Amino acid sequence: MSLASSWRTRKFRLGFVGEICPQCHAKLFPPRDICPHCGGPAKEPLAFSGHGTVYSYTTMSVAPRGFEGQTPYVAALVKTEEGPLVTAQLTDVASDEVFIGMPVEMVTRHINEEGDDGIINYHFKFRPELAAAAKH
Amino acid sequence: MREVAVIGLGQTPVGEHWESSLRILGSEATYLALEDAGTGLPDALLVGNMLSGLSCGQENLGALIADYAGIRGVPAAKIEAGCASGAAALHQGYIMVAGGMAETVVVCGVEKMTETSQPDTTVALAAAADAENEVAHGLSFVGLNALLMQRYLYEYGYQRADFANFAVTAHRNAVNNPAAMFRRAITPEAFMKAKLIAEPVGLLDSAGIADGAAALVLAPLDLARSLGKPLVRIAASAAATDALAIHDRADILELRAARISSLNAYAQAGIQPEDIDFFELHDAFTIMSALSLEANGFAERGQGVRLAMEEAISLSGRIPIATMGGLKARGHPVGATGTYQALEAVTQLRGEAGANQIPGCVLGMTQNIGGSGANIITHIFERVS
Incomplete structure (x- = not known):
């Protein structure tokens, strides 16, 4: 892991924060910003348990x-x-x-x-x- | 679209080539393929390679291999698709010739894996997996395949020993292939005794680290007819992708990209799986063989390993695989594997496979897998009378 990658990935890596798709409500981890299920944007954070x-x-x-x-x-x-x-x-x-x-x-x-x-x-x-x- | 034939073959043996560099291996296979074709300067060179940047600090392989193969000046580029780089280059070469953009294209898969030490080679190979979400956790390719195999054993109730015949068959077939890395038979007992690298994957479940290069020359079928050699055409060339990370797939025990690419390939060739006379599959790990046989229509889900247990994969079986040793025993120089598979399929269809010849074969399929199932490319070759 590079220093830049370490910083950039801190929220999901240390906080276990993923995303939820506002269109199809799929829960995504790790975050990826575009929903693989419906193809729409999915940038809403979701803290996984x-x-x-x-x-x-x-x-x-x-x-x-x-x-x-x-x-x-x-x-x-x-x-x-x-x-x-x-x-x-x-x-x-x-x-x-x-x-x-x-x-x-x-x-x-x-x-x-x-x-x-x-x-x-x-x-x-x-x-x-x-x-x-x-x-x- | 024009019909495309394979008119030239060239390969180096697979092995630990301490005396040969990446460029020498690639240029030798390219030179031999062009010599076999006998059609002079090609219109383009495509190089299939995965690791050169990490293993040798060398990119821009198109220009380098063209120069060293004595064809300096031709358009050339490297094509990368993980371990499917060789087949990806072949797929692009097929498109160029079929689409009329080139008459003759030489496609060379080349890999040099022994330039770095084992931990560095392992990490370089893992670059074909998800660096941020798989490799960052200490997973290697072996580890990822172990996760698939463990789940397979759990869901279907098989034992490790049930996979032995994949390795035994590959090694038996490699004995008669002068270019193979491991030309010696192994027993099921040796398979079981082999050290576990990542449980349940043992040393003899997996293909080893190797160097090698294999090249093919492609041309329109009409041009090929004038050469007076055994004619083999590419009846299908189809690629598909799936999620790079295993955890992102809808079903980790289904090679969806294999299913899609082979369905498209069967449609292109106008055939069914049962018409295939032999199948050069991507046996980098025994679990990949089982999943591949299932995804491509040769076995039901959860039944792929039964084809090995029932000897259906031997040279005289219902669906012979790894006829020249496969990745397991011919060897798996990753970016070159796709072109070795294609070269071996054409060799079978030319009737030049020696002791391992499948009598009267007409249709051979090859499938090259990049990553743990992310980029899968299927080719079907047909002997033309």
């Missing part, structure tokens, strides 16, 4: 540049309660504890650094839903 369930997941054992020191880590598709799927890492959970359908909630976490001298990047991740975990 951050709650969802694991739709699919994998354990990354070989990492791309920028994530080498972090393996193994769990990446997932999360089905938000508003509807859209979101790609993100899972955190606070062992890879063998993850299952499809697992309730998760969004948290802001460190994700990587731009080398020794660069900026530290933060991003949304998902952890097991605390309320659901407390019931077990």
Whole structure:
């Protein structure tokens, strides 16, 4: 993530803010300004709740540049309660504890650094839903 | 629209070409294809390539490859569509010849992936995915395919082992292809024992990192008839797109762009999927093979992997795939893969595929996938008597 990209994406990356289409009312995450469902403009912000369930997941054992020191880590598709799927890492959970359908909630976490001298990047991740975990 | 034929083929072996640069690989394949065609200076060169900027710090490949192939001066440009760059270049070349803007066009797919170390190559490849919304989370291409495969296993109840035959078949077919990277058979046991790169994707589910170049010369069918060689025409050339990010797709287990491009291709060629004699599919990952067979009408939803389990994909099966080793074993130099697939299809239809020849084949299909399903280009080739 470049410095400019880090700044530009802060609202959806740290605030989990998407959009809602004023024409067809589709909820969009990440924001994209043009609705992919009806093709009309969709710039109205919508704060997503951050709650969802694991739709699919994998354990990354070989990492791309920028994530080498972090393996193994769990990446997932999360089905938000508003509807859209979101790609993100899972955190606070062992890879063998993850299952499809697992309730998760969004948290802001460190994700990587731009080398020794660069900026530290933060991003949304998902952890097991605390309320659901407390019931077990 | 004019009918378009393939009149020249040229390729380098796929492999780790430590002694050859991007430009040497590309110019060699281009030169060989033009020599095979024997029609002199082409009207244009189109270069299919994905990574050159990131892997070699080199762009402007049109001019570079034209110069090094000895055809300096011809109009030339690079075409990029992720891993479908080779087929995208072929598609544009087809349009130029079919539309009458050029008589002969040489299309060269080329990729040099061993110039950088593995983490850098992995991140460069991931540039074909959504940089801001997938790659920023530490996902690689392997990781994205793992997300698809995990969901596939969950929805349909298959096991990892059920995918083994995709890799086993590709490796068996590569043994007889002198240009293939991995010319050795593997067993289902080896498939299961291979290291997991991103669970459930293992090392032998996925195509490796490779260098290579393959080129084809296109010309109007009328010109091709005068050359006195086995005639193969492009019966269809169709492209379609889907959302770049997997999470933005309506249904992650449907390759919608594959379905649209193949439906258009079948309509152009006036045929049905069952008329296809062999299918060079985009087996970068075993899950892609399964999804591709389903999207293109060879299997029902959730049944693609059964074609592998039931041996329907072998050279003598109902729908042979990866007849020269596929991406898995011939190798997958990403931007060159589309032209390798096309070259192999034409080789089959010319009757020059050696031990792997599909007897009497008339119709061969190729499909090149850019990204995890975002840009999909289908070609159908037909032997003309």
